[in-house]
Amino acid sequence: MQLELFQRNGVKKLENKIHIYELDCYKNATEEQKKRMRVRKDRYFDLEGLPSEEVRKLLEDFVWERGKKLAPSSLASEILYFNNIRNFLIEKNIKILRYEDENKIILQLKSWMMEKGYALTSKKYRSVYEIVATETPGIIKHMKKILRYSQKDGGCLEQERDVWELDKFEFPLRSNPIKNVKTINFKGISQITIRKEVKTVIFMHLKYMAIGSIMAEVVATKRFCRYLELRYPKIISLLDLTRDIMESYLIYLQTEAKERKNYRSDLYGLRRVVEDVGNHYDRQDIKNLFISTDFPSTPRYLFKFYSDETIKKLNENIFQMDEQIARALILHQLLGTRISDTLTLKTDCLSIRENRYFIRIEQVKSITFEKAISDEIAQLIIKSIDYTEEHYGKTKYIFVKKDDPSKPFQYSMLQNRVMQMIRKNDIRDENGELLNFGTHTFRHCYGKKLTEMHIDDWMIARLLGHKTLQSVHHYRKIGNKIMADETRAVREKIDMILMDVVKEWDGYEI
Incomplete structure (x- = not known):
């Protein structure tokens, strides 16, 4: 790639480097924040040598956009991830980055990480709870952010995407201000048709239900879809469900599932989703999948008190x-x-x-x-x-x-x-x-x-x-x-x- 000068925000710069001090977050930071940052000129987002102009433009726009939203210190912590991703893209000669290819690209990235001796999982000690949590490495998380950003010019509506960014919806949402819920992710639903059906219903619920209740519905539906994938792989639509399948799932929850102590609220969330899919596609028989005795009795609620x-x-x-x-x-x-x-x-x-x-x-x-x-x-x-x-x-x-x-x-x-x-x-x-x-x-x-x-x-x-x-x-x-x-x-x-x-x-x- 040839090095060229170009103009952005009235500042001339080499287009293969983006320094922290050029970004909006740094320009808008207080002097105290800048002193704490100690920005080094030899640390920058490197765009040199990328396999295609399309990829270079995407990564460049991604960095400038992040520079508008993040604090300078947060953005500085992403430089290492970004530059490692750049090396990965060059070595694997990846010329197109599309959100639709996320699974394939993440697999390639993991393979590259193994070649370089990078761990595929990371451990983080949470001193507050005295536990060691297993986390996805930062480089993989950053790659997913770039792929999600690649959708911005895709032309599709937010509700058609597999990961919804809640701030993109123009109507008011019933969110809890003290809980920082930014996205709804449907990618855990492997059945493509079911995923589409669930997104249709959740979009309707989004206009009148609380975000917390909607997240509970999505979690319940993902759990059910994992069960279908394992036990009933031929079921590709919620409209194909039968009473026998639901009874089998109820037995599974009572005898094998260990994720929760009680699945009562889980089942109510699943029923809302399934029945509204039936309503949307005018299949009233779907309402017969659940009966009142399917739901466990309300667990005896023992209030806790401090002495x-x-x-x-x-x-x-x-x-x-x-x-x-x-x-x-x-x-x-x-x-x-x-x-x-x-x-x-x-x-x-x-x-x-x-x-x-x-x-x-x-x-x-x-x-x-x-x-x-x-x-x-x-x-x-x-x-x-x-x-x-x-x-x-x-x-x-x-x-x-x-x-x-x-x-x-x-x-x-x-x-x-x-x-x-x-x-x-x-x-x-x-x-x-x-x-x-x-x-x-x-x-x-x-x-x-x-x-x-x-x-x-x-x-x-x-x-x-x-x-x-x-x-x-x-x-x-x-x-x-x-x-x-x-x-x-x-x-x-x-x-x-x-x-x-x-x-x-x-x-x-x-």
Whole structure:
């Protein structure tokens, strides 16, 4: 390839090299970020010697596009993967990169990696959970990103692709802001016709169902399709299913499948997909594939609670965490909300009526409701809002991501921070086991306290944001059996400790 000069964004450069400092992410970075980067001029995305102009143009556009979306440090970490892929493409003389050929190209890449002595899997120690996870190597992940990017000019609609990028859909999605779900992948469905049928139905569901429910449907359908591939390879369409096949699958779930303890919700998701495929293709007989007795009985739901001593130890350490994270966790306990509702509290959630503070809670999974709160809780919320405004300006949410203030705290971040704190301080439960933290347990504790205060079921349901009384009896049953009256003074003391910390927070340094 001859080296030529060309113009991009008013800057002349050699077209076979792209340096980090030329990309938008670096130009828009703060001086502090640039100092931390220590960008070396001898590290760059190398486009020299690629087998075809088509491949070179694709990779060049891919890098410039990534430069608009990623942080400079994230992009810098991709240079090694990119340049190894360049070497692979040159040595294997691959002149066309198409998403449709992904399986073939990935196999070729793995073969090349073996020749070069690269591992086909990587191990990553996750200190938070003290496990060693097996992961796909970064070079393979990066190759898949390039292949997915190659679809951009393919001319097909997003719903026709095998991997949907959710931000490409123009209609609003019912996503959970604290969960970072970006794609839906259908490639685990090997039967081409079934994959097409499922995509048709999921696209319809996408317009009115929550993303979490849709992901559950896709997981359930993939599991079923793997079973079909193994036991009924001649079945290529969901319209070919029979009652005998469904009964065989039910037996398999009861006797052989080990992925989950209970497949009740899994089967409901699969039924929605299968029956809507029947509705779409006007095959009403498909509704006869499932009967009510197919679904396991609802598993006995045992609410988990923290003991008073555990809550006390946990909160003593929470107070030492990042200031805004600590505030979020304290509010989570005092409000009794789901964690998704705590982290998506909006900066205009407070109001005053008749000299009392009220908070508006827009539940991600359910209804929006208001409830009265104490002046102390209101002041904690106001402090949280002031902190965010001081650091990030006007925002939609109270608790926001540092690198993207338009989004709220992500649950994975919060969970990891708390688990790190638990391991660092060796916080253990009553049995001496390292504490297995779950934010929803705080909600259970809140509900249990309400039952001990002899509040009627409808009021408890309203305070918890429930539409019905269905779950209230769980709180009342456990509250009466486990939490005796003599422990109430201890719990009240813990609440007082929380409020004392809130009052003194102005002098609290992180």
